[in-house]
Amino acid sequence: MGKLEGKVAVITGGSSGMALASAKRFVEEGAYVFITGRRQEALDEAVELIGRNVTGVRGDAANLDDLDRLFETVKREKGKIDILFASAGTGEAVPLGKITEQHFDAAFGLNVRGTLFTVQKALPLFNDGGSIIMTGSNASAKGFAGWGVYAASKLALRSFARTWLNELKGRNIRVNVLVPGAIATPMQEEVLSKEAKEMFESMIPRGKMGQPEEVATVALFLASDDSSFVNGGELFVDGGMSAI
Amino acid sequence: MGALEGKVAVITGGNGGIGLATARRFVKEGAYVFITGRRQAELDKAVSLIGKNVTAVRGDVSKLEDLDHLYDVVRKEKGRVDVVFANAGLVDPVLLTDSTPDTYDKQFNLNARGVYFTVQKALPLLADNASIILSGSAAWQMGIPALGAYSATKAALVSFVRTWTAELASRGIRANVISPGPTETPMVHVGAKASDEGTSDYFKKMIPMGRLGTADELASAAVFLASDESSFITGIDLPVDGGTASR
Ligand SMILES: NC(=O)c1ccc[n+]([C@@H]2O[C@H](COP(=O)([O-])OP(=O)(O)OC[C@H]3O[C@@H](n4cnc5c(N)ncnc54)[C@H](OP(=O)(O)O)[C@@H]3O)[C@@H](O)[C@H]2O)c1
Ligand SMILES: NC(=O)c1ccc[n+]([C@@H]2O[C@H](COP(=O)([O-])OP(=O)(O)OC[C@H]3O[C@@H](n4cnc5c(N)ncnc54)[C@H](OP(=O)(O)O)[C@@H]3O)[C@@H](O)[C@H]2O)c1
Numbered sequence: 001m002g003k004l005e006g007k008v009a010v011i012t013g014g015s016s017g018m019a020l021a022s023a024k025r026f027v028e029e030g031a032y033v034f035i036t037g038r039r040q041e042a043l044d045e046a047v048e049l050i051g052r053n054v055t056g057v058r059g060d061a062a063n064l065d066d067l068d069r070l071f072e073t074v075k076r077e078k079g080k081i082d083i084l085f086a087s088a089g090t091g092e093a094v095p096l097g098k099i100t101e102q103h104f105d106a107a108f109g110l111n112v113r114g115t116l117f118t119v120q121k122a123l124p125l126f127n128d129g130g131s132i133i134m135t136g137s138n139a140s141a142k143g144f145a146g147w148g149v150y151a152a153s154k155l156a157l158r159s160f161a162r163t164w165l166n167e168l169k170g171r172n173i174r175v176n177v178l179v180p181g182a183i184a185t186p187m188q189e190e191v192l193s194k195e196a197k198e199m200f201e202s203m204i205p206r207g208k209m210g211q212p213e214e215v216a217t218v219a220l221f222l223a224s225d226d227s228s229f230v231n232g233g234e235l236f237v238d239g240g241m242s243a244i
Numbered sequence: 245m246g247a248l249e250g251k252v253a254v255i256t257g258g259n260g261g262i263g264l265a266t267a268r269r270f271v272k273e274g275a276y277v278f279i280t281g282r283r284q285a286e287l288d289k290a291v292s293l294i295g296k297n298v299t300a301v302r303g304d305v306s307k308l309e310d311l312d313h314l315y316d317v318v319r320k321e322k323g324r325v326d327v328v329f330a331n332a333g334l335v336d337p338v339l340l341t342d343s344t345p346d347t348y349d350k351q352f353n354l355n356a357r358g359v360y361f362t363v364q365k366a367l368p369l370l371a372d373n374a375s376i377i378l379s380g381s382a383a384w385q386m387g388i389p390a391l392g393a394y395s396a397t398k399a400a401l402v403s404f405v406r407t408w409t410a411e412l413a414s415r416g417i418r419a420n421v422i423s424p425g426p427t428e429t430p431m432v433h434v435g436a437k438a439s440d441e442g443t444s445d446y447f448k449k450m451i452p453m454g455r456l457g458t459a460d461e462l463a464s465a466a467v468f469l470a471s472d473e474s475s476f477i478t479g480i481d482l483p484v485d486g487g488t489a490s491r
Contacts, residue, residue: 205414218477221468228461229466229486232455233483234485240478244409
């Protein structure tokens with residue numbers, strides 16, 4: 001029997017990368033999964049890849065109307081949520097001195113504001129005993145030049161988890177932050193130069209980036225009852241980069 | 245197929261509490277397990293409870309010759325180790341004002357020094373891609389009266405795994421800490437000794453989830469860190485504490 005038999009999961013930004021790998025794994029473990037993303041084409045491909053027990057809902061996780069539409073769809077189709085994986089996130093390198101309002105608002109608008117309202121709007125549908133997972137970044141624990149705004153936005157999630165732990169404990173809903181390091185995903189391909197990738201790789205003790213599937217297994221742990229006493233924490237999946 | 249099919253694991257303090265629950269889960273997941281402890285009677289009980297794929301080796305983790313003996317047995321029987329769960333530990337709640345070199349040494353000798361050499365002596369047998377797991381405690385990052393020396397022994401473990409991550413990653417070996425919060429085992433009652441309240445009341449106030457953890461919940465976290473499911477996780481402290489250290 002799968003570890004998520006009969007569970008309903010919502011995964012924002014689930015049409016690519018580590019969240020897509022997680023959606024695939026969740027379905028293999030018995031869950032029904034809703035995935036979101038802004039590009040319909042990417043969503044369609046993801047739905048086809050996952051193959052069954054999945055609904056793609058197009059939408060921007062930074063847009064509150066889109067979030068309303070997402071949860072209306074979930075409510076109509078399944079009526080409840082057991083697992084929320086708020087993974088949609090964005091970031092690019094801009095050093096202090098060159099930071100614009102747009103740069104700041106893009107990162108905080110999706111990573112912090114979008115994540116907050118994703119969680120808040122999911123709550124009325126949440127089953128007691130559910131699991132909320134947010135995607136942070138180990139950039140928050142390092143000092144990568146240029147990544148200041150992104151790192152700060154991701155650390156806000158750690159703070160949310162601490163507060164929500166106490167606000168949601170009466171419903172036995174757990175809240176944790178999954179903290180990836182350098183993972184070989186399409187986002188990485190897009191935003192990192194060859195030199196930047198080599199730089200990150202040189203900082204990983206094993207010398208090789210993580211694979212999306214190596215994050216999916218961790219998301220599964222946090223989503224399942226295997227982590228029933230893990231709450232309010234952050235789980236680094238970075239091959240030891242921030243430990244050394 | 246189990247998550248630990250064909251793996252060989254060594255679990256210190258495997259004859260009770262979290263160590264025993266973990267040994268049972270490891271065997272269920274397909275591993276062969278060596279357990280240690282000082283009390284032979286508890287070892288025997290543990291072996292019959294676990295049922296199969298287990299060898300008990302009596303010994304005290306704070307005595308280096310006992311560790312040598314343990315790994316001699318492992319070498320002869322299996323020839324290699326895939327998972328080391330350095331879990332044996334003790335707590336002696338005593339305020340700073342009342343501490344003595346003896347209360348201090350006892351805790352450091354087992355919880356820090358014993359763990360250090362449990363891992364060092366395993367190295368020659370450790371397979372590439374092996375997983376090292378240490379039992380820490382949520383207390384290391386809190387300020388609980390009377391747990392000063394104990395918490396410091398556990399803080400040392402968080403530091404150990406960072407260095408070992410750097411030293412052993414080229415062999416694919418991972419090293420992590422699991423930090424339990426108050427967990428329903430014999431030890432938790434000792435830990436509450438310094439308070440006048442009952443164990444549950446004393447600790448429940450600290451735990452956002454409002455209940456103690458179970459040894460089985462710690463065991464499932466240990467399975468996760470022991471298995472390939474956590475292949476990109478190393479050098480971390482995984483709190484399994486119901487939110488105790490985050491509140
Ligand atoms: N890759 C890494 O090394 C790394 C490291 C640390 C943290 N992270 C974090 O991990 C998460 C996933 O990253 P990834 O590398 O897997 O990215 P990815 O491969 O680019 O996938 C991102 C997914 O999110 C969707 N998305 C982006 N903006 C969105 C929005 N506003 N609303 C809804 N969906 C949106 C994308 O689809 P559309 O473009 O169609 O919307 C895509 O499906 C992010 O939060 C990222 O910050 C990544
Ligand atoms: N329970 C909690 O609330 C809690 C919280 C945080 C951290 N922890 C940590 O989790 C670990 C396991 O704790 P537990 O609650 O399962 O404890 P426990 O119930 O007291 O079990 C400890 C086990 O370790 C063995 N042991 C003790 N001293 C030993 C020594 N010198 N050499 C070899 N084996 C020894 C004991 O058997 P013998 O007496 O036969 O040797 C016993 O089987 C410890 O490191 C502890 O510090 C526990």
